[in-house]
Amino acid sequence: MNMRHLEIFLRVIEQGGFTKAALAMRLTQPTLSAAVRQLEESLETQLLNRLGREVVPTTAGRLLCGYARRIFALRQEALSELQALQAGEQGQLLLGGSTIPGTYILPQLVAGFSRDFPQIKVNLRLAATETIVSALREQLLELALVGGAVDDRRFDVIPCFGDELVVIVPLGHPWAGYENISEKELADVPMLLRERGSASRRAFELRLTEHGVDIPAERLIAEVGGNEALKQGVLAGLGVAVISKLAVVGEVNRRELVALPFAAGPLRRSFYLIQVKGFKLSVAAERFKALVLSRF
Amino acid sequence: MNMRHLEIFLRVIEQGGFTKAALAMRLTQPTLSAAVRQLEESLETQLLNRLGREVVPTTAGRLLCGYARRIFALRQEALSELQALQAGEQGQLLLGGSTIPGTYILPQLVAGFSRDFPQIKVNLRLAATETIVSALREQLLELALVGGAVDDRRFDVIPCFGDELVVIVPLGHPWAGYENISEKELADVPMLLRERGSASRRAFELRLTEHGVDIPAERLIAEVGGNEALKQGVLAGLGVAVISKLAVVGEVNRRELVALPFAAGPLRRSFYLIQVKGFKLSVAAERFKALVLSRF
DNA sequence: GCATATTCATCGATAAAACCTATAGCTAAT
DNA sequence: ATTAGCTATAGGTTTTATCGATGAATATGC
Secondary structure (H helix, E strand, C coil), X not given: CCHHHHHHHHHHHHHCCHHHHHHHHCCCHHHHHHHHHHHHHHHCCCCEEECCCCEEECHHHHHHHHHHHHHXXXXXXXHHHHHHHHCCCCCEEEEXXXXXXXXXXXXXXXXXXXXXXXCCEEEEEXXXXXXXXXXXXXXXXXXXXXXXCCCCCCEEEEEEEEEEEEEEEECCCHHHHCCCECCHHHHHCCEEEECXXXXXXXXXXXXXXXXXXXXXXXXXXXXXXXHHHHHHXXXXXXXXXXXXXXHHHHHHHCCCEEEECECCCCEEEEEEEEEECCCCCCHHHHHHHHHHHHHC | CCHHHHHHHHHHHHHCCHHHHHHHHCCCHHHHHHHHHHHHHHHCCCCEEECCCCEEECHHHHHHHHXXXXXXXXXXXXXXXXXXXXXXXXCEEEEXXXXXXXXXXXXXXXXXXXXXXXXXXXXXXXXXXXHXXXXXXXXXXXXXXXXXXXXXXXXXXXXEEEEEEEEEEECCCHHHHCCCECCHHHHHCCEEEECCCCHHHHHHHHHHHHCCCCCCHHHEEEEECCHHHHHHHHHCCCCEEEEEHHHHHHHHHCCCEEEECECCCCEEEEEEEEEECXXXXXXXXXXXXXXXXXXX
16 A cells, blocks of 8 residues: 555545546556556455446445545645745754853854744753763754864864953952963962863863963862852952853953953863764754854 | 655664664665655655764654654554454444335344344435435445335346235225135225335236226225325225235234235235445445345 | 774666556446 | 447556665774
8 A cells, every 4th residue: 555556546536537537647547547456456445336437435445535535634744844844934943052152152142043033942951061962962952062172073063153261360369450360370379170171171271281380289279160150269269260251251340350361372262063973954953053153 | 755665764763774674674775775865855855864873863854753653553544444344343334225125124134133243333224215226326325125126227136035915904894804805806995005106006006907907096095105104094994905914914913904815816026135236335235235135 | 093894875787566558348328 | 229438458668666786984893
């Protein structure tokens, strides 16, 4: 029982004859005769009563007719939905972001996207880069903007946007009036750092190594698991910290914290737009990707 | 989009790969590759993400997958129902009968049939032979047992069962003790007859013509549109009547009426099992037909 | 890091089917 | 009885489905 046979069968019933149906389908009558015969043979049931003048379905034929109509309705519905999906008229965008880009970059982009495509539901998930990467592989996400470099050939990675790491100190700190801070000076003050594995910590440590600086363990006051906690620590006077400039724009403007660039030049780090290589993006995701790259 | 393509597509998703699905379907892997490619081309949408290790559906693929499953569920349901119909495990028997056979023959047959096949619903419709014939043509009925001969090549007519026409008189009537009544005697008494077109009236008039007897119009007290009314008329003493023996079995046994055969020999008339020629009977109807013929 | 194994895509050939033309056979209407 | 209209069948052609062999890409094991 294939679609073609069912379609021919339906048309013969609707048109009330093989010849009429053949005309309507732009086929010849023997083709329809053969198709219906094959259908009847495969079901081992007579489906149509061929009377001289008219062709009417048997009981079995009427039963099958109802099912065939439902099957074609489903097929039509599937085709319509696929087309709508293809045209981007509906759909869901499963988006991921690691902390910094997810907090300070993606929300604005998503806002713009939702304005342009209000019919697409956006689901933004924030988590550590590693978690995001796993979620991508498991198809829980389609696209993500993360702060950590992803060294995995199974992913397409596009550097995109970026950030500068700055040293933050509380307002009354001796460095508060400085223009910048040399890498060496950082070795001699109490410091708060993000946890190991954090992309910003890695970038910072790389910079120190480049300048031959090593932070003694006793200067490391705390390892903090989040940017908010890091800021709170600095505000409380526990020490200085290195953090994304984006994360302290508010505090700096409100003169609660002072952000100092590095003396050897700004410590930039890139964000990365990542997706699973070979994975076809949905139309929604494709559009979001285009938006991100155009804004960048 | 045909069933084969959908089936292959589903199996590839279920098995998680082309090769595995090919093995499960006893086909080769290139066949499945080609089928899915064609499906994708016809829909102008990528349905599967081919990663090195695994094959997973895209958003569009998941959407189609759901529809495909529903389509196959419908197909399966249709096949099951057709099989059940074929096996006679369910179904409806649309049966017709003209007055006499429908009242005195069919009910017993239907009772026996329902005992044998309780899962089949029987719908018995009683009407004049002409009405039954129309209903058969319009597929409102499949099979009927009628008293009138059907002279129409579009029908299969099987003579089946039969009846004897008798003269009935009330208990106190002068003829009540007679063995039989000659055709000539009938011309001289008040008579009640069924309406013109009734099969029993036709049979009776044919017999009179054969014996050169003609009933004068003044002897015809009434034309009555039903066998019950005919009996009531005779019971009321309006006259004598000719009626199916089957219709007066009760009254004769209760000694309310006396039934007299014709002197020239019993006036038999046949009933006919009719169906539209070329019309495939349902399994239920086929079984009923077999039952009728076996009881006959 | 390199060979091996696994997997999907592609190509050419063949088997199967879908389809067409011509025609026979049947029914219904003139 | 003849004709018109319809379906079934036969035989041949085109299209589609399938297979076997092979290549390219990716993961696995040493």
